[in-house]
Amino acid sequence: MIEARGLARTFKSRSRTVEAVRGVDIDVAAGELVGFLGPNGAGKTTTLRMLTTLLRPSAGSATVAGRDLLTDSLGVRRQIGYVAQGGGSAPECRVVEEIEIQGRFYGLSKAESIRRGRALAEHLDLDGLEQRLVRTLSGGQKRRLDIALGLIHSPRLVFLDEPTSGLDPQSRANLWQHIRSLRDEHGVTVFLTTHYLDEADALCDRVLVIDDGTIVAAGSPDELKSTVSGDGVTVGVPAESTVDAAEIAGHLPGAHEVSTTEDTVSFRVPRGDTALPELLRALEAKGIAMTSIQVQRPSLDDVFLTVTGRSLRDAQEVPGAA
Numbered sequence: 001m002i003e004a005r006g007l008a009r010t011f012k013s014r015s016r017t018v019e020a021v022r023g024v025d026i027d028v029a030a031g032e033l034v035g036f037l038g039p040n041g042a043g044k045t046t047t048l049r050m051l052t053t054l055l056r057p058s059a060g061s062a063t064v065a066g067r068d069l070l071t072d073s074l075g076v077r078r079q080i081g082y083v084a085q086g087g088g089s090a091p092e093c094r095v096v097e098e099i100e101i102q103g104r105f106y107g108l109s110k111a112e113s114i115r116r117g118r119a120l121a122e123h124l125d126l127d128g129l130e131q132r133l134v135r136t137l138s139g140g141q142k143r144r145l146d147i148a149l150g151l152i153h154s155p156r157l158v159f160l161d162e163p164t165s166g167l168d169p170q171s172r173a174n175l176w177q178h179i180r181s182l183r184d185e186h187g188v189t190v191f192l193t194t195h196y197l198d199e200a201d202a203l204c205d206r207v208l209v210i211d212d213g214t215i216v217a218a219g220s221p222d223e224l225k226s227t228v229s230g231d232g233v234t235v236g237v238p239a240e241s242t243v244d245a246a247e248i249a250g251h252l253p254g255a256h257e258v259s260t261t262e263d264t265v266s267f268r269v270p271r272g273d274t275a276l277p278e279l280l281r282a283l284e285a286k287g288i289a290m291t292s293i294q295v296q297r298p299s300l301d302d303v304f305l306t307v308t309g310r311s312l313r314d315a316q317e318v319p320g321a322a
């Protein structure tokens with residue numbers, strides 16, 4: 001559905017040149033729900049704007065929904081839906097008018113726009129809001145309206161730029177369900193940007209991690225996590241046993257990054273759940289009584305940390321990156 005090669009975009013002003021996207025390759029298959037994850041300023045929106053024909057690439061090529069991005073941008077536009085970060089609906093318009101206007105933009109008749117609008121309203125929980133002014137909608141309702149507008153012409157591929165940013169946790173979870181059902185029930189391929197780790201983890205089949213204009217990791221959330229350093233295990237032991245316990249931990253298959261505090265031993269192993277029985281047996285054989293145990297699956301932040309050397313959360317706070 002998307003095949004991009006070496007897509008790049010440089011912004012030049014008199015004082016400086018910004019290489020916002022430095023030659024990315026992107027492959028998205030039909031029916032996938034793919035997340036583009038990265039900190040502020042990583043190049044997510046710039047990539048999205050290129051793939052949706054809103055910004056001409058400085059280099060590279062792409063096929064989007066079967067159309068060539070550079071030579072058939074109109075064809076691409078007809079095939080895709082795009083929901084920008086702030087959405088596109090006018091605050092003083094009624095919901096029903098927005099839906100109708102959007103349909104007319106895409107060449108639907110008034111009757112078709114209304115029919116399609118009704119179906120989308122039902123699907124996206126907008127029933128009963130048709131006569132409301134857009135500015136009176138809640139944050140979650142407004143996002144769902146923006147998504148409905150992006151889907152009015154029944155695109156096979158939809159781009160969502162940070163669809164849940166600024167929403168409260170409940171509205172975010174609700175919107176995730178709607179986004180999932182676009183794919184599950186309507187077969188729409190979804191490509192979305194996010195800087196929420198939990199969103200990428202919970203929602204996406206596959207995640208592309210972008211940092212400083214370059215894709216630094218790609219795979220399903222589980223694949224990405226398993227390529228990192230494995231599960232983190234922390235075992236509490238009596239202070240006099242930490243040295244022995246650390247040695248035992250270090251001999252477990254695949255154990256690495258062993259460290260101790262006064263009364264804990266921490267290490268990583270490929271699978272925490274399978275390493276634990278062996279650890280327990282070995283500690284018991286040495287007469288070491290464990291006082292606590294904690295196993296932590298790696299997070300997407302660990303992935304980011306491994307590939308960039310920085311925490312994704314810290315990377316959000318880079319001055320001037322926004």
Ligand SMILES: Nc1ncnc2c1ncn2[C@@H]1O[C@H](COP(=O)(O)OP(=O)(O)OP(=O)(O)O)[C@@H](O)[C@H]1O
Pocket residue numbers: 011012018019020038039040041042043044045046047195321322
């Ligand atoms: N029109 C522009 N002119 C100059 N620089 C730009 C322009 N648009 C984006 N940039 C720069 O390109 C880089 C990537 O920006 P982009 O908006 O693509 O990042 P992002 O990952 O979408 O960030 P965010 O999560 O904050 O939306 C940033 O350094 C940004 O300042």
